Amino acid sequence: MRQQNLESGFKGIMYWRSIALAVLLTCLPISAITAVYLYVGNQHMINQYQQRNEEALVDTARQVDEQFTQLVHYALNMVVKPHFKPSLSDMDFVSNIEETNELFNTLNLVENADPLVDQVYLYIKKQNKIMEPDLGLRTLDQAQDALNFNKLMEGDSDMFWVHDLERPFNKERSSHALVMRLPFNGHTPYGAIVIYIDPSKLHVIRNSENLSFLLDDQGHIIGESGMSRNMPKAMSAILEQLKLPQNAQHTNHLRMKVPVDQDVLLVNTVQFEKMQQNWTYVSGTPQSNIIAPTKPYTHIILICFAFALAASLGASWFASKSMYRPIRKMLNIVGGDQSKQNSRYNELDYIEHEWKQYRFSHDTLQNQWKRSLPSIREAYINQFLSGQASHLTEPEYVVKLQEMELDITHKHFSAMVLQQHTHGEDRAPLTENDQHLLTYAALNVIQELAEDISAYMHPINFFDGSFGVILIVPDSHTADEQMHRMKLLCDQIIRALRDTLRMSATIVLGGPSSTWTDVPHILEQAKRALHYRSFDAGSQLLEADTVLSQKNDWIDYPLELEQDFIHALNLGLQRDALRSLSRFVTSLQAGGGSEWHVHHGLMRLITSVHRSMLQAGLNPYQVYNFSNLQEQMSLLRDPKACVDWFQREIIGPYLEQLTKNFSSSMKSLVENVLEQIEQNGMQDLSLDVMAMEAGVSASQLSKAFKQMTGTNYIDYLTTFRMNRCKELLLTTDLRIHEIAEAAGYQPPYFNRMFKKLEGITPGQYRQQGIGK
The missing domain is CATH 3.30.70.1230 (Nucleotide cyclase, GGDEF domain)
Known part of the structure; x- marks a missing residue:
C-alpha cells in the first residue's frame, strides 16, 4: 500500500516548495531585471523630462515676468503724461472734446502698444465715469460696478493687481487687471487707469501639449492653456496638492506627481515675484505622453520577458525535479503512507518521522539481537550439528558464525x-x-x-x-x-x-x-x-x-537363564523369576559386556517375555507401554537398577495379568502335568488320560497348559524329549536308534525331527559336542 502511494504521483509540500523555490530563483531575477529595467528606464526618462520641463518652465516664467515687467514699465511711462492731470476729476469731457479725444487716443495707444493688454479703462471717481476707446465715455450705472471701482481708491498702493474686477458693460471677459491710481504717487487719488490683460497672450498658453497655468499668491488662475481648460479634474487635483503644507513650504521649485483618472500628471512649479506678490507658474504633462514613444520597445521587452519566463519555468520544473529526486528516493526507501495524501503532507517531516521510527526500531532490534544472539547462535550450531546446514562449506560457516560474533578461525x-x-x-x-x-x-x-x-x-x-x-x-x-x-x-x-x-x-x-x-x-x-x-x-x-x-565382540548370551526366567514367569513363580533375572544380568555384565550389551540383552529378554505372553493368549500391548519401556530402560546404569526396574515394569504387570486369567485349581493341574513330564517325559504320556484323572476336559487342560507355559502340550513334550535326547547324545555312548526308542520315536522320524529343530543330524550334534 505504501509503495503504491509513492508510485501514484502524489506530491507533498516539499515538492511544491522545491518547485516554488526553483521558480523563484529562476523567474524572480528575470522579472526583477525586466521590471527594474522598465521602471528605471521610465523613471529616468520621466526625471529627464521633468528636469528639461523645469528648465523650460523657468524660461517660460522668465518670459511671463518680462511680459508683465514690460507692461508695468509702459504703464508707468503713460501715467506720468500730462494728459492724466488732477483736473480731469472736474472736467467736462463733452465740452472739452479735444482733450477728450487726446485721452481716447492715449488709451487706444496703450491698448495697442502691448499684446498682453486687452482693454484700458480710465476711471474718474468724482464723476463715476469710465473711458475706454471702444466704449467711449460711460457712467457706471450699475451700483456693483460703481462700488467695485470705488474700492480701487482704497489702500496705500498706487499700483496693484486685481483678479475679480469685472469689466463694466463686458462682464464675460477676463477680470484680471493691473490698476494704477491717479495721480501716481499722489496723496489723494482722483481716479485710476485699469489695464485688463488678455490671458491668451501669456507665454503660458503657447504650449498646447502641456497642462499649464499661472497663479497669483491668492491661488487665482491668471492664465491657463487649452489642455488645462479641458482637464478640470486635473486642475482641481493640482490645486489641492499645492495647498498641502509640505508643498506650500517650497518657495521656488517643486516637482509633483498627481494621479488623475488612470494616468499620472508630472507637475513642475516655479515661483517668481511680481508686484509684491509671489506668482506660481504650473506646468503638468501626462506621464503616458512621456513614455508613449517607448511603448514599442516595451512590447519587445515584454515579449522577450515572456519567452525568458517560459524558459525559466521549464528550467525551474527540471531543476525542481532534480532537487526533488533525492527526496523521492528517500521516500521510496522509507516507504509512504496512504493517510499522508493531504495538502499538509511534508516529505521532510515524514522522512524525519520515519527515520526516528527506523532508529527506534533499529535500536530495539539491535538490543533484542544482542539479547537473542546467544540463543540464535546456539540454535544455529544445533542445526549444524543435526546436519540441517551440511550444504555449506567451511568458509561459509566461518562467515556465518562471525556474523553471530563467534570467530572459529x-x-x-x-x-x-x-x-x-x-x-x-x-x-x-x-x-x-x-x-x-x-x-x-x-x-x-x-x-x-x-x-x-x-x-x-x-x-x-x-x-x-x-x-x-x-x-x-x-x-x-x-x-x-x-x-x-x-x-x-x-x-x-x-x-x-x-x-x-x-x-x-x-x-x-x-x-x-x-x-x-x-x-x-x-x-x-x-x-x-x-x-x-x-x-x-x-x-x-x-x-x-x-x-x-577396539573390537567389541558380542558376549555369550545366557540362553538357559532366559529359559529358566521365562519358565518361572509362566508358572507365576516370582521369586524364582527374580533369581533367574539377577543371574541373567550378572551373566551379561560378568562377560565383559558394556552398557550397550546389557541393554540389548534386556531388550531381547523383554522380547522373549512378549512372545511367551502371545503364546499364552495374552496381549502384551494391553499390559505395557513399549515406547516408555525402551526409554526407561535406556536410563538404567547398574545391575540393581535393572533388576528393580524389570520387577516393577515387566514382571509385576505380567504376573498380575496372569493371576486374573487363571484359577488356583487350574494352575495346580498344569503344575502337576509339568511335574509328570519332568519325571516320566520319556514314556508315553497322554493329556486325555491326565485330564480324565483330574476330572476336567482335555480342551480345558490344554488351554490352561498353553497359557501358563506359552506353548501347547505336544510342542512342550517334544521340546522336553529333544533336550533329554541331546543330553544322552553328549553324556552317554548309546546309539542313536537306542536313544530314539528310549524317547518313543522311530529312528527315521527321530532323525528328521532332530534336524528340523536343531538344523543338524543327531550324529553331527554328537560330534560337535565331543569336539568342544
Missing part, C-alpha cells in the same frame, strides 16, 4: 558427551525436575572450568540424562597437547561433579579437530562411544576414537 574443536549417573544402588531415582537442575548445575561447572583454558563452550542437552559440549579453543597447541589438556579438563570436571554435586558421571571425549565441518562427526562418535561404558556406577573417562577402534 585458527581454532581446535572438541566434543564432550557427559552421562550423569543419576541413581545407583543406594540412591532413589530423581524426578525430571531434579534431572534438569543437575544438568544445569553440571553445565555451569563445565563452563567455569572451560574458561581456564580460554575455551568457548556450546552445550547440547539430549534430555536423557546426558548432554554434549562443543569446546572451541585456540590452536596455540598441537593436537596431542590439546588432547592432553582436554583429558585434564575432563578429570577436573569429574572431580568437581563428585565434590560439588555428589554425583558420578561418564565423559566421552571426541576430537580434537581443526576443521569445523568435522564437529558433527566428532559429536556423533562420542555419543556412540558412550554406549560402550562399563556397566557400573563409577565415573569413567573414555576416548571416542579409542573405544570405537
Whole structure:
C-alpha cells in the first residue's frame, strides 16, 4: 500500500516548495531585471523630462515676468503724461472734446502698444465715469460696478493687481487687471487707469501639449492653456496638492506627481515675484505622453520577458525535479503512507518521522539481537550439528558464525558427551525436575572450568540424562597437547561433579579437530562411544576414537537363564523369576559386556517375555507401554537398577495379568502335568488320560497348559524329549536308534525331527559336542 502511494504521483509540500523555490530563483531575477529595467528606464526618462520641463518652465516664467515687467514699465511711462492731470476729476469731457479725444487716443495707444493688454479703462471717481476707446465715455450705472471701482481708491498702493474686477458693460471677459491710481504717487487719488490683460497672450498658453497655468499668491488662475481648460479634474487635483503644507513650504521649485483618472500628471512649479506678490507658474504633462514613444520597445521587452519566463519555468520544473529526486528516493526507501495524501503532507517531516521510527526500531532490534544472539547462535550450531546446514562449506560457516560474533578461525574443536549417573544402588531415582537442575548445575561447572583454558563452550542437552559440549579453543597447541589438556579438563570436571554435586558421571571425549565441518562427526562418535561404558556406577573417562577402534565382540548370551526366567514367569513363580533375572544380568555384565550389551540383552529378554505372553493368549500391548519401556530402560546404569526396574515394569504387570486369567485349581493341574513330564517325559504320556484323572476336559487342560507355559502340550513334550535326547547324545555312548526308542520315536522320524529343530543330524550334534 505504501509503495503504491509513492508510485501514484502524489506530491507533498516539499515538492511544491522545491518547485516554488526553483521558480523563484529562476523567474524572480528575470522579472526583477525586466521590471527594474522598465521602471528605471521610465523613471529616468520621466526625471529627464521633468528636469528639461523645469528648465523650460523657468524660461517660460522668465518670459511671463518680462511680459508683465514690460507692461508695468509702459504703464508707468503713460501715467506720468500730462494728459492724466488732477483736473480731469472736474472736467467736462463733452465740452472739452479735444482733450477728450487726446485721452481716447492715449488709451487706444496703450491698448495697442502691448499684446498682453486687452482693454484700458480710465476711471474718474468724482464723476463715476469710465473711458475706454471702444466704449467711449460711460457712467457706471450699475451700483456693483460703481462700488467695485470705488474700492480701487482704497489702500496705500498706487499700483496693484486685481483678479475679480469685472469689466463694466463686458462682464464675460477676463477680470484680471493691473490698476494704477491717479495721480501716481499722489496723496489723494482722483481716479485710476485699469489695464485688463488678455490671458491668451501669456507665454503660458503657447504650449498646447502641456497642462499649464499661472497663479497669483491668492491661488487665482491668471492664465491657463487649452489642455488645462479641458482637464478640470486635473486642475482641481493640482490645486489641492499645492495647498498641502509640505508643498506650500517650497518657495521656488517643486516637482509633483498627481494621479488623475488612470494616468499620472508630472507637475513642475516655479515661483517668481511680481508686484509684491509671489506668482506660481504650473506646468503638468501626462506621464503616458512621456513614455508613449517607448511603448514599442516595451512590447519587445515584454515579449522577450515572456519567452525568458517560459524558459525559466521549464528550467525551474527540471531543476525542481532534480532537487526533488533525492527526496523521492528517500521516500521510496522509507516507504509512504496512504493517510499522508493531504495538502499538509511534508516529505521532510515524514522522512524525519520515519527515520526516528527506523532508529527506534533499529535500536530495539539491535538490543533484542544482542539479547537473542546467544540463543540464535546456539540454535544455529544445533542445526549444524543435526546436519540441517551440511550444504555449506567451511568458509561459509566461518562467515556465518562471525556474523553471530563467534570467530572459529585458527581454532581446535572438541566434543564432550557427559552421562550423569543419576541413581545407583543406594540412591532413589530423581524426578525430571531434579534431572534438569543437575544438568544445569553440571553445565555451569563445565563452563567455569572451560574458561581456564580460554575455551568457548556450546552445550547440547539430549534430555536423557546426558548432554554434549562443543569446546572451541585456540590452536596455540598441537593436537596431542590439546588432547592432553582436554583429558585434564575432563578429570577436573569429574572431580568437581563428585565434590560439588555428589554425583558420578561418564565423559566421552571426541576430537580434537581443526576443521569445523568435522564437529558433527566428532559429536556423533562420542555419543556412540558412550554406549560402550562399563556397566557400573563409577565415573569413567573414555576416548571416542579409542573405544570405537577396539573390537567389541558380542558376549555369550545366557540362553538357559532366559529359559529358566521365562519358565518361572509362566508358572507365576516370582521369586524364582527374580533369581533367574539377577543371574541373567550378572551373566551379561560378568562377560565383559558394556552398557550397550546389557541393554540389548534386556531388550531381547523383554522380547522373549512378549512372545511367551502371545503364546499364552495374552496381549502384551494391553499390559505395557513399549515406547516408555525402551526409554526407561535406556536410563538404567547398574545391575540393581535393572533388576528393580524389570520387577516393577515387566514382571509385576505380567504376573498380575496372569493371576486374573487363571484359577488356583487350574494352575495346580498344569503344575502337576509339568511335574509328570519332568519325571516320566520319556514314556508315553497322554493329556486325555491326565485330564480324565483330574476330572476336567482335555480342551480345558490344554488351554490352561498353553497359557501358563506359552506353548501347547505336544510342542512342550517334544521340546522336553529333544533336550533329554541331546543330553544322552553328549553324556552317554548309546546309539542313536537306542536313544530314539528310549524317547518313543522311530529312528527315521527321530532323525528328521532332530534336524528340523536343531538344523543338524543327531550324529553331527554328537560330534560337535565331543569336539568342544
